Amino acid sequence: MAATPYTTGLNRIAEGCYAWFEPPGSWGLANSGVVVAGDEVLIVDTQNDMPRARKLRDAVREVAGPREIRTVVNTHADGDHWFGNVFFEDARILSSAEAAAQMRELKRDPRKIRQSAENAAGPAMRDFLNWRADMFDYTGWRPVFPTDTFSAKESITVGGIQVELIPVGPAHTSGDVIVHVPERGVVFAGDIVFHRTTPMVWTGPLSNVVAACEMILSLEPTVVVSGHGSAAGRSGIRDLCDYLNLVHEHAAKRFAAGDTPLEALQTIDLGQFRLWAHNSRVYQAINAVYHELDPAREPVPYAEIMETVVAHDSY
Template sequence: MAVNPIVRSLGPGVAAYLQLPGGWFLNNAGWLSGTEATLLIDTCATEARTRDLLAALHTHTPAEQRPVTVALTHAHGDHAHGAGLISRLGGTVLCRPTAATTIAAGPHTYPELFSYTDWGDITPLSDVQTITARTTLDLGPRRSAEIVPVPNTAHTDGDLVVWIPREGVLFPGDLVFTDVTPLAAHGSITGWLAALDWLADFEATHIVPGHGAMGAGPTRGLIAPLVDYFHWLLDVVHHGDPDFTALHHHACTRWHSWLDSERHAANLRIAHAEIHGYRCDGSTAMAAMTTFTGGTIPLNL
């Protein structure tokens, strides 16, 4: 396996599970363990990676802290492909209703984008508990987590965040990327901007991004680069017929440290559609990326 996950303790029973540097399908996850139960935040893209996540969880938490409940921050396969496995192992899966619908229609492996096939068993689950309002999970003494639906379409139309108030730990899912190009192909750039503003109110001590390294300092410092980028996207597509190639080149230069720069091609099309009031279907955004890469995108999972 090319990437070895890192477990970072963030307080009693709280850990981030980091798969760095965090490009395509290398997401971050985490958990909160109490005496009554364990809450897992997200799964991984492949069966093998989800089994590694569970092995790390069991290594770092005592056996009596099961059963496992997993909260899926959204429906994307890197975060949700392992949910079926956890369900089949007796766990409970929580997600937004729209995410449940998307997951049930999967698994989504996008063969037009990726030639990767070694997913293992990622059969979707059919039994989820849907989250429609802010929900507190009590996992035992001094161990509680809040599952909070994002109030609008942002990264997707079914995002949620997990907030652990005692330690000030926020799992925002893919609302936050660090040094990885965010991808808005299934959401809304204006909605994502609104969600980032909403996110700042948590005043978290630790933020575990959906992809990329954890940053230090206040929430706004971590999300400011994303806010700049999304405003740029919306600003530069105001002309009806923008030069997407030149804009893509500019983005690659300006955000040169971000991985997966082909995503700029998709984001620019999404921004153009949003500003000019039409729908950009997913296949158009995907095709823009493979045109840039010159073929399917290699995965190293």
């Protein structure tokens, strides 16, 4: 099968299946998935802000005609995957129970980004949040939370086609879910898969992300829609596992040697993976490994991790 072009908007990836890409897949620029079957439509992840969600909805209406957008799945609680729910309020909105609980906390209310920038702990984070405030438009936004949640694997049908919702968290976040459409050979992986771009691992353990990737490979999909980046085949997912294993190995060694996470960052050799965009995100992953190895250890505060990560990122 020819590679799916990585272009903004809806791209057909299989019969009745589409990926909505947001190149270059940087911070907050997430992909969505669409399944059109029988007389209905399923959407996986609803984009980050008002203009993007509106564009997604309008493009779906164009390919789906009069079919109803009956179901939405949010793969996890990061805003770039559910803030657009406001455009799909008439649908049943599904997520894991953990993800829904995190959304309801609304820790990072997008209406307050500019304010958060003013209160940022460091200059790099201030610039980063101001960039985000310029990038995304939340005029008229309000939170629309999932209407239904689940904690174990859930099978639904969309226009007569079976769709599996498979919880795999904690991994990227505490409530990650992947969406498998067996009859079409498609997996919508959410942020379990960053394709040829450095993954963010908010929660970990990293081994759970690797396990989720291996599970995706075992489903033998023809195409995997990543959360950020282009559509992935098997080799792209194996590369991601190699990256995570490399980071884990290095961080565990430096942990055992008594180094701080910052020292582990300074000594890591990412090899070929240094060329992936946002390579400073490795600091978050290193911290996740330290937490995994000693949960009682005082963690580096989130604001400090992010200050280091974005200080070395050109977004």
